[in-house]
Amino acid sequence: MQILVTRKVDEEYLQPFYQRGWQVEMWHEADHPMPRTQLLESIRHADGLFTNLADPLDQEIIAAGKKLKVISTMAVGFDNIHIPTAIQMGIPVGYTPGVLTEATADLTFALLMATARRIVEGAEVVREKRWPGWGPFYLTGQPVYGRTIGIIGMGRIGEAVARRARGFQMPILYHNRKRRVELEHELGAMYVGLEELLSRSDYVVLLAPATKETYHLMGRDQFKLMKKSAIFINVSRGQNVDEMALYEALAQHEIWAAGLDVYQEEPLPADHPFRQLPNLLMLPHIGSAEIDTREAMVKITVENICRGLVGEPLLYTANPQVYER
Numbered sequence: 001m002q003i004l005v006t007r008k009v010d011e012e013y014l015q016p017f018y019q020r021g022w023q024v025e026m027w028h029e030a031d032h033p034m035p036r037t038q039l040l041e042s043i044r045h046a047d048g049l050f051t052n053l054a055d056p057l058d059q060e061i062i063a064a065g066k067k068l069k070v071i072s073t074m075a076v077g078f079d080n081i082h083i084p085t086a087i088q089m090g091i092p093v094g095y096t097p098g099v100l101t102e103a104t105a106d107l108t109f110a111l112l113m114a115t116a117r118r119i120v121e122g123a124e125v126v127r128e129k130r131w132p133g134w135g136p137f138y139l140t141g142q143p144v145y146g147r148t149i150g151i152i153g154m155g156r157i158g159e160a161v162a163r164r165a166r167g168f169q170m171p172i173l174y175h176n177r178k179r180r181v182e183l184e185h186e187l188g189a190m191y192v193g194l195e196e197l198l199s200r201s202d203y204v205v206l207l208a209p210a211t212k213e214t215y216h217l218m219g220r221d222q223f224k225l226m227k228k229s230a231i232f233i234n235v236s237r238g239q240n241v242d243e244m245a246l247y248e249a250l251a252q253h254e255i256w257a258a259g260l261d262v263y264q265e266e267p268l269p270a271d272h273p274f275r276q277l278p279n280l281l282m283l284p285h286i287g288s289a290e291i292d293t294r295e296a297m298v299k300i301t302v303e304n305i306c307r308g309l310v311g312e313p314l315l316y317t318a319n320p321q322v323y324e325r
């Protein structure tokens with residue numbers, strides 16, 4: 001068997017492949033993706049694919065994998081993978097839910113706090129020797145404790161963020177495909193329509209997966225519904241937000257600030273207008289970037305490949321329809 005690994009990872013994680021006598025072709029860079037032309041060529045020889053959220057696994061690329069028996073992505077989101085093609089070719093797609101829930105919720109809350117209290121601006125002022133000294137309203141931000149949080153997408157990560165918000169005595173509103181009545185009882189979360197969530201929340205936190213339905217879920221009309229003092233946080237996928245609409249809402253102070261971990265195009269293009277906004281805090285897609293979490297994600301990704309190549313059900317399958325055929 002031949003496994004294609006599209007990012008450099010430590011060889012020790014790949015031992016389960018070597019122990020089975022399988023061959024590995026690994027891309028030599030950890031922080032840059034395999035170029036498309038190379039991916040198209042290498043996938044032709046692969047039985048198993050160890051991929052990630054930055055590989056564009058569209059129809060053409062998956063279809064080139066004539067020998068492919070399993071695709072395994074080191075991510076909870078699989079919007080970069082053309083699932084219908086994988087289903088059509090009978091290829092199970094593994095992913096890594098669960099293990100990154102708490103890490104991503106921590107990062108979401110850290111981004112919320114940092115945006116509200118202008119943590120990065122403050123740190124830069126001190127480091128760059130621009131701190132004039134204490135002032136009555138110097139670097140004042142927005143209160144977090146007791147303010148209303150609105151969570152769009154109450155899945156695993158949304159729930160974990162809600163639990164953190166509870167500790168800050170924040171009333172919780174949520175909008176989700178399905179109502180989570182058990183969370184309403186346990187956390188006092190209130191299920192509301194999107195418009196109501198936007199107009200009532202001090203913090204709007206977007207955690208919905210990227211699907212056709214959530215494409216540009218946050219656009220001009222939605223930002224206009226938010227309070228002028230509100231903060232928007234996105235740790236889901238860039239496609240869920242109309243970035244020009246967000247740019248305008250921030251530039252025209254229709255909302256107070258935003259914190260982003262994800263973008264329509266990653267890495268953010270050099271000339272992206274977001275860079276001009278002082279009320280936007282940007283992180284480089286590090287939601288799950290915590291050592292233990294990433295290690296657990298790599299292990300699941302490898303295990304999914306091992307199972308897929310011997311015809312066993314994967315630990316987590318993004319397209320269970322393949323098993324129904």
Ligand code: DGY
Nearest residue numbers: 075076077286287288
């Ligand atoms: C994922 O796994 O989809 C996350 O975006 C990683 O941070």
